[in-house]
Amino acid sequence: MPxxxxxxxxxxxxxxxxxxxxxxxxxxxxxxFDKVRDGKSAGFTLSIDATPEQVAAFANSGEHKGNGLIxxxxxxxxxxxxxTAKAISxxxxxxxxxADKPLKDIEAFKNAGQAGKNTDLTLDxxxxxSYLLADRSGTALLEYRQVDATxxxxxxxxxxxxLVGEDPSTxxxxxxxxxxxxxxxxxxxxxxxxxxxxxxxxxxxxxxxxKKAAPSAAPSVDPELGNQLLNSIKDVLGxxxxxxxxxxxxxxxxxxxxAPARQLVDEMYKAVKPLSAKFPKQLGDFPxxxxxxxxxxxxxxxxxxKNGAFSSAxxxxxxxxxxxxxxxxxxxKLAFSQAAPNVQxxxxxxxxxxxxxxxxxxxxAAGNDEKxxxxxxxxxLPLAPPLTDAQLKELAGLGVTEAEARELNDAGxxxxxxxxxxxxxxxxx
Numbered sequence: 001m002p003x004x005x006x007x008x009x010x011x012x013x014x015x016x017x018x019x020x021x022x023x024x025x026x027x028x029x030x031x032x033f034d035k036v037r038d039g040k041s042a043g044f045t046l047s048i049d050a051t052p053e054q055v056a057a058f059a060n061s062g063e064h065k066g067n068g069l070i071x072x073x074x075x076x077x078x079x080x081x082x083x084t085a086k087a088i089s090x091x092x093x094x095x096x097x098x099a100d101k102p103l104k105d106i107e108a109f110k111n112a113g114q115a116g117k118n119t120d121l122t123l124d125x126x127x128x129x130s131y132l133l134a135d136r137s138g139t140a141l142l143e144y145r146q147v148d149a150t151x152x153x154x155x156x157x158x159x160x161x162x163l164v165g166e167d168p169s170t171x172x173x174x175x176x177x178x179x180x181x182x183x184x185x186x187x188x189x190x191x192x193x194x195x196x197x198x199x200x201x202x203x204x205x206x207x208x209x210x211k212k213a214a215p216s217a218a219p220s221v222d223p224e225l226g227n228q229l230l231n232s233i234k235d236v237l238g239x240x241x242x243x244x245x246x247x248x249x250x251x252x253x254x255x256x257x258x259a260p261a262r263q264l265v266d267e268m269y270k271a272v273k274p275l276s277a278k279f280p281k282q283l284g285d286f287p288x289x290x291x292x293x294x295x296x297x298x299x300x301x302x303x304x305x306k307n308g309a310f311s312s313a314x315x316x317x318x319x320x321x322x323x324x325x326x327x328x329x330x331x332x333k334l335a336f337s338q339a340a341p342n343v344q345x346x347x348x349x350x351x352x353x354x355x356x357x358x359x360x361x362x363x364x365a366a367g368n369d370e371k372x373x374x375x376x377x378x379x380x381l382p383l384a385p386p387l388t389d390a391q392l393k394e395l396a397g398l399g400v401t402e403a404e405a406r407e408l409n410d411a412g413x414x415x416x417x418x419x420x421x422x423x424x425x426x427x428x429x
Contacts, residue, residue, distance in 0.1 A: 025243035025255050028305060035309040036336065037104040043340030047092035049314060049331040056085035058318060058330040087163050090136025096340040100126040122198045123149050128343035135159065147345040149199040154346070157189045184352045193349035196357055204354065225278050232271035240264045251306060258300030261320075265294045295322060310336050358421060391415045398422035 036042055050058065059080040099106055106127055125148050133142040141159045145152040158168035171189050178186045187194050240263055246254035269290035276286035299319040304311045317330040387395075387409050395405045395415075400422045408418045 032310040039338040041098040041340040043096040043337040045094040049333040052085040052089040094132040098342045130343045193346040195349040253305040255303045262296045
């Protein structure tokens with residue numbers, strides 16, 4: 001995440017930034033990110049670049065011990081073992097996009113953030129997208145593709161169970177006990193590709209919205225407010241971010257981009273806070289103060305450019321620790337390729353109807369207790385706000401019983417997410 005966020009901020013905040021454009025290294029960064037949008041395809045891979053030894057050392061050091069995924073499974077106060085460290089090392093998430101025209105000309109990208117001009121990327125048949133979670137050997141653990149307004153899903157359920165240290169045989173046991181209405185879940189657990197019609201889901205959601213007197217408006221940002229925010233960010237970056245040219249090797253340029261972490265966060269907060277009163281109400285309240293747990297030291301990211309275009313970035317997560325222990329590092333890497341492979345639809349996908357999809361989702365939620373699933377098994381996932389009586393009533397009108405709604409809510413789904421699922425399938429008679 002730090003690498004992805006850094007790349008995003010640099011791509012947005014440095015473009016045409018008068019202050020930093022005077023620096024040759026910053027100019028290279030700005031132009032490199034501009035080139036990403038010029039091609040018809042793009043591939044990004046965010047990977048854990050740390051070795052198993054580095055993963056274990058980082059997880060078992062001081063404050064990280066027993067915290068979250070890296071600390072240890074389910075928050076147990078134990079040292080991470082060699083097997084778990086090896087499973088985490090090399091994990092990667094790859095996003096590939098291919099289109100019939102340059103990405104900068106795709107309506108969804110051009111209209112992003114513009115009030116009244118939002119375009120649904122999932123329904124754009126000129127764009128194909130894939131998301132892939134893979135292990136260190138490159139084996140696909142979870143993959144989703146979007147081609148011609150159709151979604152495709154594939155999972156290696158047993159591989160995922162092994163990744164989190166559980167017995168893969170439980171997958172077969174779970175499949176045996178699934179009822180007929182949850183057949184799509186069984187297909188996924190069996191390792192089959194399943195497909196569902198995104199256009200049909202969108203059409204049904206639109207029909208449900210049309211029956212309501214006042215559908216909820218999507219959050220949008222006033223263009224003038226957007227410009228003010230961008231200018232504020234540019235100003236802060238221009239005063240706090242420094243660039244160092246580390247030279248060139250084998251045709252690849254190496255740049256070190258750094259900033260004093262706490263100063264950057266504090267100044268960014270002070271710059272954005274005055275504008276927060278104009279933010280859409282759907283975004284919630286802006287924090288009363290800047291985060292206080294940001295380390296008071298300079299942190300940075302290594303950027304690599306090839307032929308003037310962004311190639312990769314590496315970030316050491318250990319920089320974010322309150323206390324950096326000597327020799328402890330946890331590098332993650334974001335790699336980019338403008339020659340990403342064209343995303344194709346799998347030929348053997350099992351088609352899932354919208355009704356089956358809805359039954360499967362609601363069935364999983366309602367069957368949590370029967371299958372022995374415990375909310376604590378999901379670690380520190382944030383809980384969704386409890387449903388109000390008015391929200392329960394509205395969901396009932398969409399065909400979701402109170403019991404089903406509460407099960408989904410307890411599993412972490414917000415009212416908005418449950419409503420979207422309900423709108424995907426007409427209420428049953």
